[in-house]
Amino acid sequence: MKQGMIRDSFGRHLNYLRISVTDRCNLNCLYCRRWDFSEYFPSSEILSYEEMLRVVRVGARLGINKVRVTGGEPFVRKDVDYFLEQLVRIDGIKDVSVTTNGVFLGEHLEKLRAAGIKRLNISLDSLKSDKYRLITGRDVFDRVWNNIMAAVGAGFEPVKVNVVVMRDTNDDEISDFAALTLKLPIHVRFIEYMPSSRYHLDQSRQMLTPDIMARVEKHGSLVPDGGRRGSAPAEMFRFEGAKGKVGFISPISAHFCSSCNRLRLTADGKLRPCLFSDCFVDVKAPLRSGMTDSDIETILKLAAIKKPKGLVDDTNGAMMPGVMSAIGG
DSSP states (O other): TTOOOBBBBBBBBBOEEEEOSSOOSSSOOOOOOOOOGGOOOOOOOOOOOOOOOHHHHHHHHHHHEEEEEESGGGGGGGGGGHHHHHHHTTOOOEEEEEEEEESSGGGHHHHHHHHHHHEEEOOOOOOOOHHHHHHHSOOOOHHHHHHHHHHHHOSSSOOOEEEBBBBTGGGHHHHHHHHHHHSSSEEEEEEEEOHHHHHHGGGGGOHHHHHHHHHHHGOOOOOEEEEEEEEOEEEEEEEOOOOEEEEOOOOHHHHHHHGGGGEEEEESEESSSSOOOOOOOOOOHHHHTOHHHHHHHHHHHHHHHTSSSSSSSSSTTTOOOOOHHHHTO
């Protein structure tokens, strides 16, 4: 085992860093933002790419080997392709993936492939253009769908389509989303809606995995596909003979805290040990005050120590996540 490997107080090895490169987004989704666009972080408060890369390099020496780049929407930030190229080259980083809303994905596919990135997570909460516009505030469904198909055609594997399920909003499309996996080699992952501490839908719209799964199984029996692998949040299944897979992410009804291996670096320089906790450790000020890499290692380890055992315990007070676009949730 690598000396100095990051472990939290409960023995979990933290080898996965999610990086929010920006809190800005070109969509305005019901469950994520719906706030005044003037409330974005000032540009001076956003970490530079060089600062983010330094954190990753230090983290890689402590056993971090997996990085997911998210936002906001990562492709709204200038020169994000450069950042991704540099990220992939860091010694010790074995897996780099991207989460995106897909609007600008098409124009970046060639550079992503050239950088060696193969895995994509794409948010898509409706297969109907009018409802997509209602949920996201933008009339760009056709563009996103075409970019998803382009990613599949370009050989990205896997292409994961993330669906946040909301009762009386898009739950009537659960069956249609599941049916996509019969003919397309994609992973459709249904995610339980998580209330935010600041902006959220009526909680009556929350729909939990057992109800979601019951509607998916209208197409036939689901065959377990390895269950939940390691620290992966999704429990995976497939229909007999299907080209793709169906997954369920259940942060409310069956949370996966016991195997969580993540730290989150926000765009404004906070290391968050848990999405559901208000706890964080500032890394921006140390980065900008001349601290050594050894000091940054200490900060990473401190963030790990602050990681709570689960959703509800004495260390996190059962907090709900803040605005998702500012956290990279």
